[in-house]
Amino acid sequence: MGLDLRADPIALTAALVDIPSESRHEQLIADEIEAALRAQAPWFEVIRNGDAVLARTHLGRSSRVMLAGHIDTVPAAENLPSHIADGELWGCGTSDMKSGDAVFLHLAATITEPSHDITLVMYDCEEIESSANGLGRIERELPDWLTADVAILGEPSGGYIEAGCQGTIRVVVSAAGTRAHSARSWLGDNAIHKLGAVLDRLTAYEPRSVDIDGCVYREGLSAVRIDGGIAGNVIPDAASVTVNFRFAPDRSVEQAVAHVHEVFDGLDVSIVLTDAAAGALPGLAKPAAAALVAAAGGAVRAKYGWTDVSRFAA
Structure with missing residues (x-):
């Protein structure tokens, strides 16, 4: 049984967590994500790049938003399969970042007329050395897929928009x-x-x-x-x-x-x-970013640490 992208995002998170996806071993989860997007979000163009899955709309909107999430995890430490305890979902990669991936995939399958064109990038090998990061390969081989007015990376942020990075x-x-x-x-x-x-x-x-x-x-x-x-x-x-x-x-x-x-x-x-x-400037003055901040009720702060958001700002 494949992934149900229209399911409750918590259930979808659990399903993603339960697919082992340690860095360099993402083929199975990439196969599942690719198949689900093709079947459940046919308004997206979907392609594969190694163990990364990329999808984008062509709706003629005036701006484009990128939703990006890595699909790999650190090695499991006896924390698979996922389980719920005291109202919390536990499992390898639950917060970093299968939950973010689940939200992005759910949105892709349930919002058929978004206000912006959407690019979805589900990439591999984020948790290991930078030279192996799937975004670097995509940047070299498919640079046009990384063009957008604003990029949202699904790293855990405590419910805030954490803008830019050090x-x-x-x-x-x-x-x-x-x-x-x-x-x-x-x-x-x-x-x-x-x-x-x-x-x-x-x-x-x-x-x-x-x-x-x-x-x-x-x-x-x-x-x-x-x-x-x-x-x-x-x-x-x-x-x-x-x-x-x-x-x-x-x-x-x-x-x-x-x-x-x-x-x-x-x-x-x-x-x-x-x-x-290099770091990344927050870029909150751009209209798409300003709209995101407004939708989040102004819950925004600086990102401490370096993340892949810098690759999108380059």
Whole structure:
């Protein structure tokens, strides 16, 4: 028995959860979603891209809204099949994000005359490394499918519209010294001690808060890893701190990197960028987005963290 897209969204969520769909193993759930859309929402053009299912209307509306949700989950941890306890639905991927997928699929099958043209993107491999993300493949192979006036990503948000997202970079801040035996420590130069100044800068750092379209993005600069040391009796000649900067979307990646260099200016360290992802502006001034906010009663706030919404804003 296939998916019933017109069923109560809670029941549809449970049905989606009960189809195992760990990252890289989404073929079965993609097959089920594709078949259901073709049978129950014939006004959509439906195509397949790997283990992603894409559908869109061609109603000639003046604007297009994209509804996007990933169909993979992290590995199950003895939390399948789904079940209801104390009025709550439990199961692997229930909130992230089979419930969002269920709402989007239900809308696709039940609203035959939407105010906007609709694009539905159900994609694979979101929960693993960014290079495997199905949206990246779709962007390369089917870029026209990602064109819309506003994109809604079905990540859990506590019932709020969480607009835009922060950008993120990681850098490794390294200090060099001279190795020596700890019994004659004065003959060496302790690289770990040099990192004390780096940690002092991080401790004293005052993060910026930025209001964009009524959403306040608070930045953060944090040490997330320390590496150093050779043996219990050796003065280390190398040590490093990995620093993560979560920045407001009014900064570009290049501006964020420059800011981190400013923070550690004057210290005897090297800085190497190891990971970067741009943020996304909220874009709430656009008519389709403003209409969404109004429909939600103004329940909107900034998205803290990075999400795939940034890919749609690029």
